[in-house]
Amino acid sequence: MRKFVGIVLFAVLLIPIASHAGEVPKMDFDRFETYLHKKNDTTYVINFWATWCKPCVKEMPVFETVYEKYRNQKVKIILVSLDLPNQLESKVIPFIKKRNLKPEVLLLDDPDANAWINKVDPRWSGAIPATVVYNHKQDFRKFHEGKITLKELETYLNQN
Amino acid sequence: MLIAVLIVAAFMANAGGGYDVGDKASDFKLKNIDGTWVSLSDYDDAKGFIVIFTCNHCPYSKAYEERIIDINNEYEDKGYPVIAINPNDPDLYPEDSFENMKKRAEEKGFTFPYLFDAKQEVYPKYGAKRTPHVFLLDKKQDGDLIVEYIGAIDDNYSDASKVEKTYVTDAVDALLKGKKPETTHTKAIGCTIKHK
Numbered sequence: 001m002r003k004f005v006g007i008v009l010f011a012v013l014l015i016p017i018a019s020h021a022g023e024v025p026k027m028d029f030d031r032f033e034t035y036l037h038k039k040n041d042t043t044y045v046i047n048f049w050a051t052w053c054k055p056c057v058k059e060m061p062v063f064e065t066v067y068e069k070y071r072n073q074k075v076k077i078i079l080v081s082l083d084l085p086n087q088l089e090s091k092v093i094p095f096i097k098k099r100n101l102k103p104e105v106l107l108l109d110d111p112d113a114n115a116w117i118n119k120v121d122p123r124w125s126g127a128i129p130a131t132v133v134y135n136h137k138q139d140f141r142k143f144h145e146g147k148i149t150l151k152e153l154e155t156y157l158n159q160n
Numbered sequence: 161m162l163i164a165v166l167i168v169a170a171f172m173a174n175a176g177g178g179y180d181v182g183d184k185a186s187d188f189k190l191k192n193i194d195g196t197w198v199s200l201s202d203y204d205d206a207k208g209f210i211v212i213f214t215c216n217h218c219p220y221s222k223a224y225e226e227r228i229i230d231i232n233n234e235y236e237d238k239g240y241p242v243i244a245i246n247p248n249d250p251d252l253y254p255e256d257s258f259e260n261m262k263k264r265a266e267e268k269g270f271t272f273p274y275l276f277d278a279k280q281e282v283y284p285k286y287g288a289k290r291t292p293h294v295f296l297l298d299k300k301q302d303g304d305l306i307v308e309y310i311g312a313i314d315d316n317y318s319d320a321s322k323v324e325k326t327y328v329t330d331a332v333d334a335l336l337k338g339k340k341p342e343t344t345h346t347k348a349i350g351c352t353i354k355h356k
Contacts, residue, residue: 048349052219054253055352082349084219084318111316114327117347125289126312127352146352 024092026085026107029116035078035106036120041137042074043157047148048108048120048130050082051091055147056129060099062150066157067103075157077103082128085109133157178287181344185211185297185305188282190245190275193262198273200243200297200305207239208298208335209305210328212313213277213288215246216264217255218351221291223317225268228292231313231329232272240296240332242272247283247291252354280355290350296331296341308335311346 038044047063049056067077079101083092088107096105110116117126121143124130131148133156134141142156179185187200200209212228214221232242250257258276265274277283286295287310296309309331314323331341 050219053351055354111318111322112324113317113349114312114315114346117349124347126347126349127290128349129352 024081024088024096024105024107026088026109029108029110029119032080032106032108032110033116033119035080036132036134037136039136041135042076043133043135043138043140045075045077045153045157046080046132046134047077048080048082048128050128051087051095052083053128059129059147059149060101062148062153063103064099064101065150066153070157079103079105081105081107083107177284178289179285179295179307179310180287181307181310183307185295185307186285187305188277190277190282191258192273192275193258193265193270198243198275203241205239206241206299208296208308208332210235210240210242210332211286211295211297212242212244212292213247213283213286213290213295213353214244214292215248215253215256215351216260217248217253218291220317220348220350224292224313225270227313227320229269229271235329235332236272238332238336240335244270244272244274245277245282246274247277247280247288248354249280249356252356256354283353288353290348290352292348292350294328296328296335298335309341309344311343312348315346317348 035044035046045063045066051057063077063079066075081092085107092105092107095101113126117124121132123143124145127145129147131144132142133153140159144152189197189199192198210231214224214228228242228244236242246256246261248256261274261276292313294309294311294313295307297305298308299305309328311327313328315325315327316323327343327346330343334341
């Protein structure tokens with residue numbers, strides 16, 4: 001019995017470690033759009049990036065820091081990769097593993113960007129990185145194109 | 161009072177930086193990969209220009225190289241040549257240096273000028289935000305170059321065979337028929353333009 005509990009406990013502990021690097025869901029914009037409009041009291045930080053985008057990779061520590069610092073608060077970070085879908089296995093997953101990247105990652109696979117960029121934010125030119133911060137309950141929404149600093153992101157987080 | 165309002169309005173129109181459709185585009189003089197200096201006024205016979213801000217390193221730019229060559233091959237003879245401009249600061253991206261531009265153009269067999277915005281003065285004037293970013297200019301009877309389309313090349317960067325909307329060539333085709341392009345603005349994901 002004790003052995004069984006031990007195995008279950010071990011398995012439960014293993015799940016959160018294995019969950020990110022192993023599974024990066026690919027989705028089109030229709031499916032992704034729900035992430036932009038979660039109607040609860042959590043603050044969502046949604047960052048559009050790609051492994052080949054140098055400024056995106058450079059700003060990654062900002063999201064890693066915020067992830068650690070706010071992990072006990074209602075703050076959720078979602079890293080939306082715009083890498084080519086066929087580079088998920090060869091580029092995105094190795095990047096996540098190598099960095100031990102903790103926040104949730106998904107791959108937005110929807111090449112007709114003209115159809116959805118304005119739905120993310122009309123101010124977005126389409127250049128990455130770009131970040132949306134919102135909290136439905138607080139009626140708070142910010143859009144930031146280009147690299148974001150930890151200070152800027154925390155200002156947004158502390159505004160609501 | 162009226163003048164003040166007009167000045168404010170003119171200022172506000174430019175507040176975001178860059179051109180909108182209908183604006184008059186200015187000429188430039190930039191160095192081409194063959195060492196010559198290129199201005200739009202050099203092209204007496206052109207009916208307009210497909211100005212594309214692009215670069216070497218950006219995967220979205222790379223994905224479009226073949227298509228840009230195809231567009232130039234089809235539309236240069238019809239009076240709308242492609243003018244490619246690299247707006248990036250090579251100190252930040254050595255792959256986008258002038259030497260590497262020459263190499264890339266040779267490897268890929270560019271059939272159009274590939275100019276270097278070394279002082280980074282042209283792209284902000286146009287309002288290019290990413291690579292690739294297209295500004296279609298139409299030469300009017302008085303010689304003015306008017307912006308007729310701003311945006312993406314087509315609706316599928318990742319797979320040329322799955323393209324459904326060929327935004328740029330549709331816009332040029334409209335101009336060739338003496339019409340206004342139906343779609344005048346599109347957006348696309350792209351690499352930010354690198355500046356210090």
